[in-house]
Amino acid sequence: MTEMNKQWILVRRPEGAVKRSDMELRESPVRPLEAGETLVKMLYLAMDPATRGWMAPGGGYTEPLPLGGPVMGVTIGRVVESRNPQMKPGTVVAGVGHWAKYMIAGERQISPVRCGNLGVLSPMDTSHGFDLPMYLHAMGTSGGTGWYGLMEVAGMKAGDKVLVSGAAGSVGSLVTQMARLKGAAKVVGIAGGPAKCAEAVRDYGCDVCIDYKATDDIAAAIAKEFPDGIDVYFDNVGGEILDAAMGNLAKWARIAVCGMISQYNALEAPPGPRNMWNLLVKTARIEGFLVSDYFGTPACEAAYREIGDWIRDGRMVAKVDVRDDFDNVPDVFNQLFSGGNDGRLVVKVPD
Numbered sequence: 089m090t091e092m093n094k095q096w097i098l099v100r101r102p103e104g105a106v107k108r109s110d111m112e113l114r115e116s117p118v119r120p121l122e123a124g125e126t127l128v129k130m131l132y133l134a135m136d137p138a139t140r141g142w143m144a145p146g147g148g149y150t151e152p153l154p155l156g157g158p159v160m161g162v163t164i165g166r167v168v169e170s171r172n173p174q175m176k177p178g179t180v181v182a183g184v185g186h187w188a189k190y191m192i193a194g195e196r197q198i199s200p201v202r203c204g205n206l207g208v209l210s211p212m213d214t215s216h217g218f219d220l221p222m223y224l225h226a227m228g229t230s231g232g233t234g235w236y237g238l239m240e241v242a243g244m245k246a247g248d249k250v251l252v253s254g255a256a257g258s259v260g261s262l263v264t265q266m267a268r269l270k271g272a273a274k275v276v277g278i279a280g281g282p283a284k285c286a287e288a289v290r291d292y293g294c295d296v297c298i299d300y301k302a303t304d305d306i307a308a309a310i311a312k313e314f315p316d317g318i319d320v321y322f323d324n325v326g327g328e329i330l331d332a333a334m335g336n337l338a339k340w341a342r343i344a345v346c347g348m349i350s351q352y353n354a355l356e357a358p359p360g361p362r363n364m365w366n367l368l369v370k371t372a373r374i375e376g377f378l379v380s381d382y383f384g385t386p387a388c389e390a391a392y393r394e395i396g397d398w399i400r401d402g403r404m405v406a407k408v409d410v411r412d413d414f415d416n417v418p419d420v421f422n423q424l425f426s427g428g429n430d431g432r433l434v435v436k437v438p439d
Contacts, residue, residue, distance in 0.1 A: 090117045090118060091117070091118040091190065092115055092116070092117060092118070092189075093115065093116055093117070093118045093188060093189050093190045094113060094114070094115050094188060094189045094414070094415075095113070095114055095116075095158045095186060095187065095188035095189075096111050096112070096113055096158060096159045096187040096188065096417055096418075097111060097112045097113075097114050097156065097157065097158055097159070098110065098111055098143060098153050098154070098155055098156070098157060098158070098159050099111060099112050099155060099156070100155065101143060101144060101145055101155070102140070102143050102144070105422055105425060106140060106143070106418055106421060106422055107418070108418045108419065110143070110418070111159060111417075111418055113415060118190050118192070119192070121169060121170075121171045121192065122171065123171050124171060124172050124194065124195045125170075125171050125172065125192050125193065125194055125195075126167055126169070126170045126171070126172045126175045126192070126193045126198050127167070127168050127169040127170070127190060127191075127192055127193075128165040128166065128167055128168070128181060128185065128190065128191045128192075128193055128198075128209065129165055129166050129167075129168045129189070129190055129437075130163055130164075130165040130185060130186065130187075130188055130189060130190065130191055130437045131163075131164045131165050131166060131220060131436070131437055132163065132164045132220060132221055132224055132410075132434050132435065132436055132437065133161055133162075133163050133187055133414075133417070133434065133435040133437060134161055134162040134163065134224040134228075134229065134432070134433070134434055135161070135420060135421050135423075135424055135429075135433040135434065135435065136161050136162055136229075136424075137347055137424055137425075138161075138347065139159065139160070139161045139421070140421075142160065143159070149378060158186040158187060158188055158191075159186070159187040159417075160184050160185060160186055160187065161184065161185075161187060162182070162183070162184060162185075162224060162228070162229050163182065163183065163184070163185035163186070163187075163191075163209075164180065164181070164182045164212065164220055164221075164223060164224060165180070165181055165182075165185060165191065165209065166178065166179070166180050166181070167179040167180075167181060172195060172198065174200035175198055175200060179211055180211065180212050180214055180220070181198065181209040181210060181211055181212060182209065182210070182212040182223060182224075182228065183208050183209040183210055184208070184209070185209055187417060188437075189414075189437055189438065191209075193209055196208075197209060198210070216392070216396045218396070218399070221408045221410050221432070221434045222399075222406065222408060224408070224432060224434055225258060225406050225407075225408050225431070225432035225434075226262055226395050226399060226404065226406035227392060227395065227396060227399075229379055230258045230259050230262055230432055231262055231391070231392065231395045231406075232379045232382055232383060232388060232391065232392070233259050233346055233379040234259050234260075234262040234263040234266055234322075235266060235388075235391040235395065236377060236379055236381075236382040236388070236391070237259075237263070237322055237344040237346050237377055237379075238250075238263050238266050238267060238270075238320070238322055238344065239266070239270070239391070240382070240387065241342075241344040241375050241377045242320045242321075242322065242342040242343070242344040242375075243320075243342055244267060244270060244272065244319075244320045244342075245270075245271075246270065246271030246272070246273075247271065247272075247273050248267075248272050248273060248319035248320050249272070249273050249274045249276075249314055249316070249317075249318055249319045249320070249338070250264075250267040250272045250274065250275050250276070250318070250319065250320045250321075250322070251276050251277075251278070251310065251313075251314065251318045251320070251321045251322070251333055252264050252267070252275065252276070252277050252278070252294075252321075252322045252324075253277075253278040253321075253322070253323055253324045253325045253329050253330075253333075254278070254279070254324030254325050254347075255277025255278055255279045255284075255285075255288040255292065255294055255297055256277070256279040256284040256285070256287050256288045256292065256297075257279075257324060258431065258432035258433070259324060259346060259347075260277065260279075260292075260322070260324050261288070261291075261292045261405070261406075261407070261431070262395075262404070262406065263322045264277050264288065264292045264293050264294050265292055265293045265398075265403075265404050265405065266404075267293070267320075267322075268293035269293075269398065269403060269404070272320075274295050274313075274314075275293055275294050275295055276294060276295060276296050276297070276298065276310075276313045276314070277289075277292070277294040277296070277297040277298070278297065278298045278300055278306075278325075278329060279297055279298075279299065279300070280299065280300055280301045280427055281299060281301055281427060282299060282302075284297075284299075284427060285297035285298070285299045287430075291405045291407075292405065296313055298310065298313070300329060306328060306329055306332040307331075307332035307335050307336065310332055310333060310335075310336045311336050314336055314338075316338060317336055317337050317338025317339070317341065317370070318333060318336055318337055318338055318341055319338050319340075319341055319342070320341065320342050320343075320344070321333045321334075321337075321341065321342075321343045321344070322344050322346065323343060323344065323345045323346060323347075323348075324346050324347050324348075325347070325348060326345070326347070326348030327348065330343075330345075330348075330361060331361045331362055331363055334361055334363035334364070334366050334367070334374075335363040335366055337366055337367075337370040337372045338370065339370050339371060339372075340370070340371055340372060341370055341372040341373075342372065342373055342374075342375075343372070343373070343374040343375070344375060344376075344377060345374060345375065345376040345377070346377070406431075406432075407430060407431025407432065408431050408432045408434055409429045409430050409431040409432060409433050409434065410434045410435075410436055411433070411434070411435050411436065412435075412436045412438075413435060414435055414436070414437055414438055417435055420433065420435055
């Protein structure tokens, strides 16, 4: 019997928040494989803010998703059939894949060795023994992003005073804990709403969490917590909060820019930071990064070993919010921007 596929197809460029009408859920038979192709049964889809950028005309840091093609994001799947001699059935693969039940991957879309290239699925090391959704969180892109940005890009060291925006989000919640575990003198988070802020303090190791929704002057709130300035700022949101942090830097401060979720649904480009001069005054630096540049390196593998130990020992909390709601993926995705998720937001693909 021919398997039936369901795919979320991008039919128009979103304006503002993603609307259900921007995508269509289409059903079609899975065609026979051609030479060199691999059939992957998708298992879990990570809901990532970056996917919103990929839907836009500019695409962000990769080519824009083509209209009429499947929406793509970070995924986990299993090879069920292969006409690629380098890929064996049963192999669990991870990377940027389709929001679909099945994906036919050509030779350039799947690699027999682990790699960090955007748009390529590759074998995943599950030897750490966690449930698969964890490999989309602390043992996957979220954990790698947090570690790389905090420890390598920002060069955090023991005794630093650290500020993290999006402190209750999938990356920020890990960064706050990493900073604490690595000896930060003070860790302050920024999140939206009293529940998220309480979670950041209770579960994620923040000394204090600033509620940006309840604060008229975010720069003053930051200054209150860091009278001598911030040593490290891990930025997940951009916009006004980045500007406020840049006005409160210590000497030789480092800013790691992970994402700018405040801008992904913006209809107009926000004004640029007004505090660039402070980088010169404080001899500070700001650097953006992509975790894909880090994947596959020896340092990355060592980072995951330590993260795995922290989770097993109970020293790190890594929440995964798994939704069994594939037929409503657009609605689930939008919860990233409304704060409706509790931990890394993942959609389970139906069997």
